[in-house]
Amino acid sequence: MATATRSDVPTLDDVREARAFIAPHLPLPTPLVRSEGLAATLGLDVRLKLESLLPTSAFKVRGGVNLVGRDPTARAGIMGASTGNHGQSLAWAGRLFGVPVTIYCPIGSNPIKVASMRALGATVVEHGADYDEARVECERRAAELGRRYVHSGDEPYLIAGVATATLEVLEAWPEVDVLVVPIGGGSGASGVAVVAKALAPNVRVIGVQSEGAPAAYLSWRAGRLETTDAVRTFADGLATRTAFALPQRILRERLDDFVLVSDDDLRRAMRALLLDAHVVAEGAGAAATAGAWKLRQGLRDKRVALWVSGANATDRSLADALAAGPLSA
Numbered sequence: 001m002a003t004a005t006r007s008d009v010p011t012l013d014d015v016r017e018a019r020a021f022i023a024p025h026l027p028l029p030t031p032l033v034r035s036e037g038l039a040a041t042l043g044l045d046v047r048l049k050l051e052s053l054l055p056t057s058a059f060k061v062r063g064g065v066n067l068v069g070r071d072p073t074a075r076a077g078i079m080g081a082s083t084g085n086h087g088q089s090l091a092w093a094g095r096l097f098g099v100p101v102t103i104y105c106p107i108g109s110n111p112i113k114v115a116s117m118r119a120l121g122a123t124v125v126e127h128g129a130d131y132d133e134a135r136v137e138c139e140r141r142a143a144e145l146g147r148r149y150v151h152s153g154d155e156p157y158l159i160a161g162v163a164t165a166t167l168e169v170l171e172a173w174p175e176v177d178v179l180v181v182p183i184g185g186g187s188g189a190s191g192v193a194v195v196a197k198a199l200a201p202n203v204r205v206i207g208v209q210s211e212g213a214p215a216a217y218l219s220w221r222a223g224r225l226e227t228t229d230a231v232r233t234f235a236d237g238l239a240t241r242t243a244f245a246l247p248q249r250i251l252r253e254r255l256d257d258f259v260l261v262s263d264d265d266l267r268r269a270m271r272a273l274l275l276d277a278h279v280v281a282e283g284a285g286a287a288a289t290a291g292a293w294k295l296r297q298g299l300r301d302k303r304v305a306l307w308v309s310g311a312n313a314t315d316r317s318l319a320d321a322l323a324a325g326p327l328s329a
Contacts, residue, residue, distance in 0.1 A: 009250055010160040012198040015191070018066045018160040019167060025065050025096060029168035030054060032305065037276035041327060042292055046304045047176075048277060049169055052285055052311035056088035056116060058237075059162055059188055059309045064089030066161030067150060068097050075099060078150050079142040081135035083236040084113025085284075085310055086152040091122035102147075104138035106130050110236050110282075112312050130231055132241045153185035153244030163191030169305050170199055177302040180295075182287035182309050183207040183216050183258070184238040186247030192307075193254035204256040208291030210238040210283075211260040219243035220251050220258050233263055234317060237284025237310055257295075265290040268328070270321035273308065283317060285310040293327050 022028070031050045039046050051059035068074050068090065077100035080090050087103035094101035101122040105114060106129060117124050128134045135152075142149035150158075169176060179196055181189045189207045196203045209217045212233030218226040225248060231239040251258075261269075266283045269290035273279045281289075288306040292299060313321075 008156040009246070010156045010163065010191070010194055012195060014156065014160040015163040015167060015195055019164040021070055022062055022065045022161060022164065025069070026054060026062065028164070029172070030165065032169055032172045035277035035279070038272060038289070041272050041276050043296055044292060044299050044304055045302065046292060046306050047173060048279060049165060049305055049307050050279065051165060052279070052281060052308045056085065056092050057311040058085040058088060059165060059307070060085045060089035061092050062164055063155070063158030063161035063187065064093035065096065067155060067157035068093035068099050071157050073148050074150070076148065077101070078148045079104070079138055080150040080152065081105070081131065081138040082152060083131050083239055084110045084117070084312060085237055087117045087122065087124070088113055088120065090150060091117045091120035095121050104134040106134045110312060110314060112314060130241065131239055151244070153187045154246040155187070156246070159187050159191045159194070159246070162188050163195050166192045166195035170195070173303070173305065175303055176203060176305050178204045178206060178299060178304045180206045180208060180288040180292050180304060181307045182238065182284050183209045184213070184284060185240055185244045186216050186251055187244070188307070188309060189255065190247040190250035193250055197254045205254065206257045206259065206291060206295065207251065207255055208259055208261055208287040210235050210266065210287070211262055213239045213241070214260055215241055215243045216248070217258050217260055219248050220255065223252060233283070235263070235266055235283025235287070237282060238287065259291050259294055261287060261290040261294055264324060265294065267321040267324035268326060269293065270313065270318070271324055272327050274318070274321065279308055280311045280313055281308050282310045282313040
């Protein structure tokens with residue numbers, strides 16, 4: 001990929017180039033596994049794409065490695081805003097390639113993710129009540145310092161990097177009918193859609209977002225960028241008040257369906273993943289499973305791949321998930 005602007009839509013060739021670049025640096029492919037227990041609970045033929053087994057325990061590190069390693073504008077140092085997984089990906093890639101990284105995160109962010117970013121060598125600045133307040137301050141400070149600001153969604157290198165997981169799914173399970181993916185800002189889902197619609201246009205791509213942070217869902221439905229006044233979800237990986245322009249361009253053209261789930265749905269899906277599949281997932285990482293449960297009647301007789309996008313669950317969120325009880329009608 002030549003030096004990209006934030007409006008460029010990645011192509012299938014960009015994704016293939018990203019895979020060739022990141023493969024020496026990451027343990028790829030991540031597993032695509034069938035859990036008989038989870039399949040029985042959902043009543044569906046499902047396999048789990050365990051992006052949670054990547055370094056940083058989240059899918060975004062694919063994009064971080066691709067951007068920091070290949071974008072010449074990142075070499076002098078980068079800044080980003082994150083609730084954690086985007087920040088971890090930049091910090092991990094920054095350490096790998098010797099690039100200084102500063103991350104702005106909301107006050108009170110997931111302590112596991114904050115500690116990981118610091119351990120990876122990033123400078124972490126806690127600012128604001130939520131991701132969007134941290135983002136605005138980070139953008140202001142990056143402009144003031146003349147540093148490369150890495151948006152968490154409007155970055156072609158990031159989207160091409162995370163899209164490499166979809167190449168792996170389609171190669172490992174060419175019979176798959178449906179791909180179900182979490183959506184926060186939409187970088188992951190838009191990457192899935194780019195690859196799926198290029199290689200297997202009959203495969204349906206379904207996005208899942210928290211009803212307590214529905215900016216991307218509302219934007220997709222309206223055909224324009226929407227914002228919300230607050231986020232009301234424990235799932236920090238889904239918690240943004242704004243929609244992102246580049247992912248929305250892609251999702252409007254290529255996403256087949258979009259569903260909202262409640263925090264109770266997310267907790268019960270976390271519990272099902274843990275007890276039925278022995279897989280740890282944070283709230284965002286369980287979103288695809290929660291979405292598949294909600295849409296299960298329409299997914300009967302389909303072969304369904306569910307993204308487990310992250311495993312950075314706190315002890316409190318796991319306790320709440322276990323207390324939430326099983327998935328129920």
